[in-house]
Amino acid sequence: MKKSKVIKEILLLIVAIFYLSPIYIMLVNSFKNRQELYENVLALPKDFSFQYYIAAIEKMNFLNAFGNSLFITVVSVIFIVILSSMTAWMLARTNNRISKIIFMTFIATMLIPFQTIMMPLMQEMNWIMKTTGIPMLNTRGGLIFMNIGFNTSMAVFLYHGFIKSIPLSLEEAAMIDGASKFGIFWRIIFPMLKPITVTVMILNVISIWNDYLLPSLVLTQKELRTIPLSTFYFFGEFTIQWNQAMAGLVLTIIPVVVFYVFAQKYIIKGIAEGAVK
Amino acid sequence: MSKTKNRFWFALFTFPTIFIFTIVVIIPFISGIYYAFFDWDGIAANAKEFVGFDNFLKLMEDERFRHSAWVTIKFTFLALISVNVLGLTFALIVTSTLRTAKSARTMVFMPNLIGGLILGYIWSFIFSDAFSIIGKVTGFESVFYNWLMSPDYALYAIVLVFTWQMAGYMMIVYIAGIENIPYELMEAAKIDGANYWQRLRKIVLPLLMPSITICLFLTLSFAFKIYDVNLSLTGGGPINSTEMFALNIYNEIFGYSNYGYGQAKAIVFFLIVAVISLTQVYFTKKREVEM
Numbered sequence: 001m002k003k004s005k006v007i008k009e010i011l012l013l014i015v016a017i018f019y020l021s022p023i024y025i026m027l028v029n030s031f032k033n034r035q036e037l038y039e040n041v042l043a044l045p046k047d048f049s050f051q052y053y054i055a056a057i058e059k060m061n062f063l064n065a066f067g068n069s070l071f072i073t074v075v076s077v078i079f080i081v082i083l084s085s086m087t088a089w090m091l092a093r094t095n096n097r098i099s100k101i102i103f104m105t106f107i108a109t110m111l112i113p114f115q116t117i118m119m120p121l122m123q124e125m126n127w128i129m130k131t132t133g134i135p136m137l138n139t140r141g142g143l144i145f146m147n148i149g150f151n152t153s154m155a156v157f158l159y160h161g162f163i164k165s166i167p168l169s170l171e172e173a174a175m176i177d178g179a180s181k182f183g184i185f186w187r188i189i190f191p192m193l194k195p196i197t198v199t200v201m202i203l204n205v206i207s208i209w210n211d212y213l214l215p216s217l218v219l220t221q222k223e224l225r226t227i228p229l230s231t232f233y234f235f236g237e238f239t240i241q242w243n244q245a246m247a248g249l250v251l252t253i254i255p256v257v258v259f260y261v262f263a264q265k266y267i268i269k270g271i272a273e274g275a276v277k
Numbered sequence: 278m279s280k281t282k283n284r285f286w287f288a289l290f291t292f293p294t295i296f297i298f299t300i301v302v303i304i305p306f307i308s309g310i311y312y313a314f315f316d317w318d319g320i321a322a323n324a325k326e327f328v329g330f331d332n333f334l335k336l337m338e339d340e341r342f343r344h345s346a347w348v349t350i351k352f353t354f355l356a357l358i359s360v361n362v363l364g365l366t367f368a369l370i371v372t373s374t375l376r377t378a379k380s381a382r383t384m385v386f387m388p389n390l391i392g393g394l395i396l397g398y399i400w401s402f403i404f405s406d407a408f409s410i411i412g413k414v415t416g417f418e419s420v421f422y423n424w425l426m427s428p429d430y431a432l433y434a435i436v437l438v439f440t441w442q443m444a445g446y447m448m449i450v451y452i453a454g455i456e457n458i459p460y461e462l463m464e465a466a467k468i469d470g471a472n473y474w475q476r477l478r479k480i481v482l483p484l485l486m487p488s489i490t491i492c493l494f495l496t497l498s499f500a501f502k503i504y505d506v507n508l509s510l511t512g513g514g515p516i517n518s519t520e521m522f523a524l525n526i527y528n529e530i531f532g533y534s535n536y537g538y539g540q541a542k543a544i545v546f547f548l549i550v551a552v553i554s555l556t557q558v559y560f561t562k563k564r565e566v567e568m
Contacts, residue, residue, distance in 0.1 A: 009377045012370060016381040022441070023387075025407050026399050041407045042414075083294045090290040099287075102295065109302050111554050113502050115526045116547040119319075119540055120305035120312055126321075128300075149301020152294050181286040210392030212505050213527075228394050232509070235398055242402055249399055256390050264383060267390070271446060272453045275495060 023253075030247035037243055056234070056248035064223060065230040066255065072140055072215075072226060073208045076147035080204055081197055084152045088159030089189055093171070103160065106153040114150070114213060121146070122217055136218075143218045147208055155200045158274070162196040163189070202263065202270035209256075227252050312540040319536040332541035341517060342542065345525040349501060352432060352439075352521060356500040359440040361492055364447030365485075369477070371448070372455045382452070386445035393442065397509025400438045401425060428518035431511050435519060438506050443499060447492045454488030455481070487561070494557035501550060522546055 029037055030052055031045035057063065091099045125136040125146075136142040166189070174184045190197075212228040219225060225233065234248055260267060313332055315325040336342055371382040388396065404425045412421030424430035458481060466476050482489075504523040507513065513520030513528070520528070526546060530539030 005375075009375055012375055012381050013377045016377075016384040019441075020384050020387065022399050022403055025403055029402070037406075041410050083297070086290040087294040090287050094287055102291065105303075106298070109298075109306070111551045112302065112306055112547055113523070113550050115502075115504070115523050116543040117302065117305040117309055118527075119530050119536060119543070120309040121301065123312075124300070124305055124308065145297060146301050149297045152298055153302070156294070181290070185290075206390060210394070210505075212392065212394045212508075228392055231395060231398065235509070242406065245398070246402065249395055252395050253391055257387075260387065260390055268382075268386065268449055271386075271389075271449050275446070275450045275491065 026246050026249055026253075029243055030250050032243055034241075034243065052243045052247040053251065056244050056251060059244070060230045060234045060248050060251070061222070061225070062227075062230070062248075062251055065225050065227045068140065068224060069209060069226040069228075069255075072143055072147070073205055075140075076144045076151070076208050077201055077204045079144065079148050080151050080155050081200060083148065084155035084200070085159050085190060085193055085197065086185060087152070088156045089163055089185055091156070092160050092163040093168075103156070106156050110153050110157070118213070118217060125218075138219060138221050138224065140219075140224060143215055146214060146218065147211075150214070151204050151207070154274075155204070158196055158200055159193065162193060166192060196273075198266050199270040199273050202267050203274045205259070206267075227255075309540055310544060312537055313544045314541075315537040317537045318534045319530070320534075325537070328537070332538045333545070335538065336541055336545065341520075342525060344517070345520050345522060348432060348519060349521040352436060352503070353497060353500040355433075355436045356439050356443070357493060357496050359436060360443045360447055360496045360500075361489070363440060363444040364492065365451050365489075367444060367448040368451030368455055369481070372452055382448070385448055388442050389446045391442075393503075393505030394509045396438055396442055397506045400434070400441075401510055404434055425511055426515060428515050431515060431519045435503070435506060435510055438510055439500065439503060442506065443496060447496065450492050450495070451485065451488050454485050458484050490557075490560055494553070494560070498550065498553055498557075501553065 025041060028043070028045055029041055031048050031050075036043075036046060091103045122137075125142065128134055128136050136145065170188055171184055174188055179187070210228060211226075212232065215226050215229050216232070219229065231248065231252055235245065312325075314327060314329060316328045316332070317323070317325040367381075367385050371378040371385070375381075391399075405423050408421045408423060412418040415421065424434040462480060463476060466480055471479070502523055503521055504527070507519065507521050507524050511519045513524050522542075523546070526539055526542045529535050529542055533539075
């Protein structure tokens with residue numbers, strides 16, 4: 001009995017490690033020179049020189065791309081949390097036709113795939129730029145604006161469900177004490193929303209950080225590229241030197257792994273919650 | 278509290294979101310329907326020509342679009358099976374009492390956090406170089422060669438990468454379902470002498486049906502809308518053999534500059550996705566009532 005359990009333990013670990021073998025292949029080949037790489041892609045590198053990393057950082061303009069990704073993701077997520085929690089609270093606490101219609105519209109539009117609106121969206125943004133002069137395209141702000149628009153409906157939906165489970169009595173007590181709606185929301189309600197806020201943040205960080213298609217349409221200037229964009233151009237512009245390419249890919253994955261290590265518990269909980277609803 | 282004051286707060290709290298949402302989602306969606314009835318090359322100076330339902334009729338005759346539809350259906354079907362079989366298997370294993378289960382769960386979920394575009398690039402290296410070496414070492418050169426170069430096998434390559442990406446995600450959803458199964462139920466069955474397979478078939482799987490429904494539909498809609506992996510792994514090639522719906526729409530609009538026709542495809546795409554999702558909602562709601 002005991003022996004079979006040990007075998008099972010080891011077997012499971014082997015399966016899990018095998019599952020991550022592509023990561024291993026990527027990692028070892030980011031250190032090998034051309035000849036070593038073609039001799040055996042699976043072998044460990046003979047020495048660990050970081051020259052391909054240095055080359056990849058330069059060619060991808062990695063630090064710049066990382067900064068753009070970080071800025072766009074953080075600012076978008078902050079706005080999504082603030083705006084959609086406020087909206088969801090009002091919608092959940094107002095029991096009339098208008099608020100129901102607004103909520104249903106948010107839910108219904110979650111069905112629309114991005115490809116269905118990408119072209120008209122770009123036309124509209126062009127038009128706004130021309131008529132009002134507001135730079136919607138080729139700016140981080142424009143992309144953030146669109147990220148908010150695309151991600152609030154899901155966030156409103158999640159917040160709405162959570163708020164419905166909070167008893168009204170707390171708000172009513174505060175109301176009698178003469179607190180304004182603004183004060184009630186930020187002092188009493190928002191702190192109670194913490195669990196669902198974490199879920200909303202996690203889901204949005206993952207989707208916005210990894211998004212390729214929308215940024216590729218909005219940002220054409222080289223200095224504005226996010227990580228997925230600079231990876232795309234890195235693979236397109238240069239004849240493929242695999243060791244450099246692998247080093248570049250390792251770089252793009254490092255932030256994700258760090259995020260995973262620190263927020264693992266919340267990520268797994270967030271994914272489970274986001275999927276079931 | 279007066280009514281006007283309430284209205285003021287309602288507007289203050291909801292207006293910013295509704296304003297952004299309308300500009301980014303609602304207006305493009307409506308104008309998108311409008312564009313679908315025109316023939317237009319996307320250049321503002323050139324006139325849009327109204328063609329009625331011609332774009333939609335043309336679409337049914339379009340050989341490339343029909344091929345892309347077929348590839349998407351085939352891909353979705355294969356992905357449904359592979360993602361869910363693997364996801365459920367992993368979920369059953371990592372909810373066991375094994376001490377390594379937790380680290381295994383962490384590792385299997387990992388690929389899901391990496392963006393599809395980057396996953397595609399990692400695997401394009403594996404298919405083009407690692408596979409040939411594995412083939413030489415193991416002697417299975419007929420299986421391990423560069424799948425991406427073969428019009429028949431490239432699709433399986435996408436299925437493989439997509440499975441690698443999504444199995445961990447579905448595993449998480451299945452785990453949530455498995456953890457909801459009452460412990461007493463399993464204990465009682467064990468005492469009655471039911472072996473592992475009997476417990477799995479008679480207790481676990483029937484009680485997991487809601488999770489299975491959710492996962493099947495989630496995979497269905499993710500697979501149907503696949504874009505990033507498709508782009509970075511095969512780019513639709515070789516010779517358009519793996520160009521799926523989303524990529525086909527993108528290429529039609531921004532590649533061939535058929536803005537009106539491409540938008541008609543995009544509307545059809547929306548209708549199919551909507552039908553899939555609404556069926557899902559219908560089934561999950563129905564089951565909730567039964568439970």
